[in-house]
Amino acid sequence: MSVRTDFPADFVWGTATAAYQVEGATSEGGRTPSIWDVFARVPGAIADGTTGDVADDHVHRFLDDVDLMASLGVNSYRFSISWSRLLPSGGEAVSPDGLAFYRALANALLERGIRPYATLYHWDLPQELEDAGGWLERGTADAFARYARIAVRELGDLVTDWITLNEPWCSAFLGYASGVHAPGKQAGSSAAHAAHHLLLGHGKAVAAIREERPEASVGITLNLYSTRPASPSAADVDAARRIDGLQNRLFLEPVLAGHYPDDVLDDLGERGWFESQPADDVRTIAAPVDFLGVNYYSRHTTAAGDADAGVVSANPGSEFVRFIDTGAAHTQMGWEIHPDGLIDVLEQAHAYAPELPLYVTENGSAYADAVAADGTVDDPERAEYLRLHVDACAEALHRGLPLRGYFCWSLMDNWEWAWGLSRRFGLVYVDYETQKRTVKSSGEWFRRFLVGDGA
Ligand code: IFM
Numbered sequence: 001m002s003v004r005t006d007f008p009a010d011f012v013w014g015t016a017t018a019a020y021q022v023e024g025a026t027s028e029g030g031r032t033p034s035i036w037d038v039f040a041r042v043p044g045a046i047a048d049g050t051t052g053d054v055a056d057d058h059v060h061r062f063l064d065d066v067d068l069m070a071s072l073g074v075n076s077y078r079f080s081i082s083w084s085r086l087l088p089s090g091g092e093a094v095s096p097d098g099l100a101f102y103r104a105l106a107n108a109l110l111e112r113g114i115r116p117y118a119t120l121y122h123w124d125l126p127q128e129l130e131d132a133g134g135w136l137e138r139g140t141a142d143a144f145a146r147y148a149r150i151a152v153r154e155l156g157d158l159v160t161d162w163i164t165l166n167e168p169w170c171s172a173f174l175g176y177a178s179g180v181h182a183p184g185k186q187a188g189s190s191a192a193h194a195a196h197h198l199l200l201g202h203g204k205a206v207a208a209i210r211e212e213r214p215e216a217s218v219g220i221t222l223n224l225y226s227t228r229p230a231s232p233s234a235a236d237v238d239a240a241r242r243i244d245g246l247q248n249r250l251f252l253e254p255v256l257a258g259h260y261p262d263d264v265l266d267d268l269g270e271r272g273w274f275e276s277q278p279a280d281d282v283r284t285i286a287a288p289v290d291f292l293g294v295n296y297y298s299r300h301t302t303a304a305g306d307a308d309a310g311v312v313s314a315n316p317g318s319e320f321v322r323f324i325d326t327g328a329a330h331t332q333m334g335w336e337i338h339p340d341g342l343i344d345v346l347e348q349a350h351a352y353a354p355e356l357p358l359y360v361t362e363n364g365s366a367y368a369d370a371v372a373a374d375g376t377v378d379d380p381e382r383a384e385y386l387r388l389h390v391d392a393c394a395e396a397l398h399r400g401l402p403l404r405g406y407f408c409w410s411l412m413d414n415w416e417w418a419w420g421l422s423r424r425f426g427l428v429y430v431d432y433e434t435q436k437r438t439v440k441s442s443g444e445w446f447r448r449f450l451v452g453d454g455a
Contacts (some may be wrong), residue, residue, distance in 0.1 A: 001387065002394035004452045009353040011404025012115070013450055014076030015069060015427060016362050018166065020052045021414040023082060025059035029086040029097025029280055034124035035175075036417075037345055039182030048420035055415040056295050057435050062105050064437070068428060070112040071409060072443060073450035075144060077114050078407045079105065080122035080166065083147055083154075090126030090143055092150065106158035112283050114433070117407075118155065119163040119221065119363075120205065121415075123171055123181070130183050135171060135194035145204035156213040163293055163361065164205045167223040168198040169247060180418050189268045192250075196277065198252055203284035209288075221293030221361045222251045224349065226341030227300045230324045235304035236270035239321040241269055243302050248348060256352035258286035291404065291439030296342045296389075300337035301326050331365040331385070332423060339388040346396050346403060357404045363389050364409035366416070366423040369440060382442040390449065408446065412437060 020036045034155055040051035069077055083090060085098040102118075109116045121144065129140055152162060165171070174181035177191035187194075202220050209218050218375055227244040229236040245264035251260050265271040301324040328336040346358055365385040369377050386408060396403045413426035421432055427443035430436075440445075 002391045004449060006394045012076045012359065012407075013071070014074050014078055014115075014117065014407040015411035016078035016407040016409050017058070017245045017411050017414060018087070018119070019082035020055070020124045021416070022056040022058040022412070023085070023411075024052065024054040026051075026053050026059040028059065029096060029101065030088045030095040031082065032088045032090075033157055034080055034082065034084050035130045035182035035336040036124050038105040038127050038130075039184050042184060044375065045184060046137065046418055047418045048422045050415065050420040054428055055433075056200040060102060062101075062436065063108055065411065066105070066108040066112055068437060068439070069109075069114055071118040072427065072439070072447050073401065074446075075113065075115060075407065076117055077109055077411070078117040078409065079123075080119035081151055082124055083121065084124065086151060086154075087126070087147055090129045090147070092146060094150060094154060100156055103158060106155060110158060115161065116159045116173045117161040118151075118159045119166050120144075120151060121164065121171075121201075122166040123175075126276075134176075135197045136176065136185075136187065136190060138197055138200070141197045141201035141204055142199035145208045147206035149208035152212045152216060156216055156254075157244065160215065160217055162209055162216055164202040164209075164220050164363075165198055165219045167295055168195060168202070168251060168294075168379070169244055171198055173246075175445075179297070188269050191263075192268050192270045193273060195250060196274065196281070199251070199285045201283075202255070203287045205287060207284070216292040218292035219289045219293055219359070220255060221295055222248075222255075222296075222349075223295040223362075224248050224252075224345035225300050226338060226344035227296065227302060230301050230303040230365065233304070236302060238305050239302035240300075243300050243321055244427055246346070247300070249441065252349060252352055254285045255289070256281055256286070256292070256349070256356070258282050272323075273346075274447070282311055286290060289356070291357040291359055292353070293359050294345055294349060295362035295409075296360060297363065297365075298330075299338035299341035299344075301450045302434055313356065314316075332368055332383075333366050335365075337385060337388070339392040340395075342389055342392040343401075345394050345401070346351075346401050347399075350401050355402070359404050359405040359407070360389075360393060360403070361405075361407050362409040363406065364425045366425050367430055369413075369424050371429065371431070371438065375441040377438050379440045379442045382427075382440065386442055386446060414432045 153299040172195035229240040305322040412428035413424040413430040416423040
């Protein structure tokens, strides 16, 4: 079992959240709707029929939430900026209230010795930009770069560390292929065009940020899945190739190696479209970054599937794949727990860019927590999940991987997208009726770990 002193003294220990999942106050301060405000109102889109209108009411309670972080002993906090709170309607005019909120948040963090890591896009596209075609349109990449430049101009004196996109796979394929996330489109393999425009927006944003603030540190966060075939059969190995390709390599390769994986473009039937894009795009996308953020939750075990299954899938072409239940323990999301898969994905990313610092920008688990009669929340499974993955980080360092930080998802329970309020990932329990926060036993475990008190 690892202890904090197994990690370098300057290792970044944080928790993470995202704007629409925690902020609430969706109609205040000139903020305009994002695709999630609209999608959450589509009947049946959200499991429990809730919206993010209130969520954790973080806009009004952020000072208490920063105190909570300080009490846990973290030295960093990863949050995201709501594009339409800072720039209503996705235009170029800064909202004074929106800016004041993010400046106050960053100042409160800095006053408590907590380093802010700001994500520019955690899935909440201004609805006006979606109405103009969203990420299926190239122009959205330019709009994103303009937004990034303004955000960094206005906040870059307080925030040094910037993440352009969070999990572009989700934005592209859950948003535009399966349609289970906003904007709820089912555009088939054209969802890959959204992936390209997201990545193009990333590359353009990196250039804009560097022009605006040369001292900024900028990266991107990808959700990577360790992917293994269920058997050595050629068909199962090919199933793993497909999923690793769509989930991991379609993003890692353009960002870190300056090209798309041909096999994935062929699987998608989209090679022609990609080849018709300006040749400069891949160079733009491969703009050097200062770090890579990796979100890791689980592993996929794949076997050959039934091409006639007719499933509307997040991974176009994945009807050729079956995901195998290996019998490993899983969280309430149904995601199998494989801590060593975290090392797999860090090694995979590292192989593309051996010098590049890596951060685990999200890792965590959902369980059906309950408040006991004495007011405590005991969540031993989450504490164990956390411990096992922190141990995997220690092992990654031991193997020489340039891992620089770990952010637990999430600081507190929050609005879990299509699951609404029905899934809890927090180290801190939130009573949505009263907004009372209670540190769970997993949060206490993290606090003890961070003070070096064993566990
Ligand atoms: O809640 C999400 C987060 O917004 C992105 N990564 C995965 C988390 C858990 O599903």
